Amino acid sequence: MSRHLPTLTALRAFEAAARHLSFTKAAEELFITQAAVSRQVRELETWLGKPLFRRLHRQVALTEDGAVLGGHLTESLDGLARIIQSVKDPASLSLRVSVEPALAARWLVPRLGRFRALHPGVELSVSSSASLARLGADADLAIRWSLDRTEWRGTTASPLGEVDAFPVMAPSVRDQSPSLETPADLACRTLLSEDDRSHWIQWFVAAGVEGVTVPRGPLFNDLSLAIEAAIRGEGVALAEPALVAEDLASGRLVRPFPQSTRLGAYWLVTPTISLAGPLAGPAADFADWVRREMAETLAPDQDHAADQQGDADHARQVDGPLG
Template sequence: MKRGRLPLTALRSFEAAGRLESFTLAASELFVSQAAISRQVRELEELIGRPLFERLHRGVRLTADGQALLGTLTSAFDMVGESLDALSGRRLSQTLKVSAEPSFAGCWLVPHLQEFQEAHPEIDLVIDAESRLAEFRSGEADIAIRHSLTARAWSRVEARPLAEVEMVPVITPALAGAGPPLDRPEDLLQHPLLHEDNRQLWEQWFAAAGTAPVKLARGAIFADGSMVLQATLRGSGVGLIDRDHARDDIAAGRLIQPFDASVPYGAFFIVARRFEALSEAARAFVDWIERSYPGAGRKR
């Protein structure tokens, strides 16, 4: 068919209907009526003399000819769009607002954001460190990462488990070498212990490590785990840190984990208003988190 006779409007209508497998969704995407989509597709079928859809009782299904034409059209339209973006010097930019638990944001998310940005340069991230339950009102966030000690679900939102949290002791090599050898868990008591929220978690860890009961009345208390991690890295004491958040520093030799014992401390969750309604950018972020976070999917 000569280029001057190509039915471009009908081809665009067919491509949207075939890709979405719905005349109704195609009409919504192209801002026209369902009747207009149906008419354009019917005229295209009459022009080429072949049916492109099977009309079913509740929807439509592509024929073999329709599938072949759809593959060509979708690829062609994508190439045209990419060429126009390149010529105009613009990339398709999307803004994604992520609300993350402060410890998660400071210890893992921010240090690894470059990996996401390199994979998705078209997405501009807005990161907010927040611990209160996300309500997703007034565009405050598209996706949230939250921690909970006991809860597994919340009203008005959907939550997907990301990782169970295991707290482990870490210390800088310099501090560990400044005193007697750390042969037993009790030997950690010769150094300052750094606490998150309260001193009970360290007491629970010593119990898990099999020591005699330990009652702690002293030691700096920090508001979240990222502060504990920073203080530990500076040699201020021994930190009790989420295993996944200490992993990079242990691998790099900045910290050591002197004992294997750990204590459970709740879990992290990915939270959204409705996962099935997420934008393309939000889905890309969720997929990246679930692939990249070291403890994702780990069960105790």
């Protein structure tokens, strides 16, 4: 069967340039010069008889045809890489997982022993990154959090569970003066935030507190830093069960009020299966295990919330209003 195709070199150069939207970054990835990338892209455009990029001042943008071709090439080359690896080493039990830093440190790592006990032969490699890794090339699957996004180009995403966030603090912060009688009273504490204070505003609204002015407090670029600051008594963090379950159970953190607010969801992101087939081997085992673990973590726990509220009520009854 004869296939009339452009050269693989031209296709690889264009795919890298399209993915990065940069000839310079494509050249760095492929270990060739920027001029070589530009030449290969122009050869491909000549072969196709149409432009794939719009050359703008100091930047490039994909044409409609370029965007379509670039997306399919990324998917195809990643799938080809997975197939070649499976042929090269069919007995391989390695697995590369990409996870956001906070979830990796506070949820995945403490549970890895359970997975290894079930699958001792799997060589697991975990990378933490705020951005999604290239599935198939740099990772086999990923766990991502998203506020409202439900899909990522060239991947298949399945929901792991919705995220409900609530305030947490060290017991010493809870017992400070003035005492915490209602959710509005949290405005008297130092509020720790990730990136900005919009989630705190959302929580106050969900708790029935209108018109509150969120006090200025430290901002962190990663939620695990805000949680660590809360554990050390620096203020109140807004967190979800996956990240603070063990700290609540141990008493390092307490939940002063039962109210929570919906903040997106966790997703299991895998390569599109059209070329490589469905998940199998270690990837399938890990995906099934993650679904079970996350379902257990995110299951409604009304008793826990009630216990935390009861602890706060008890402290107020015993000590009375402070100050």
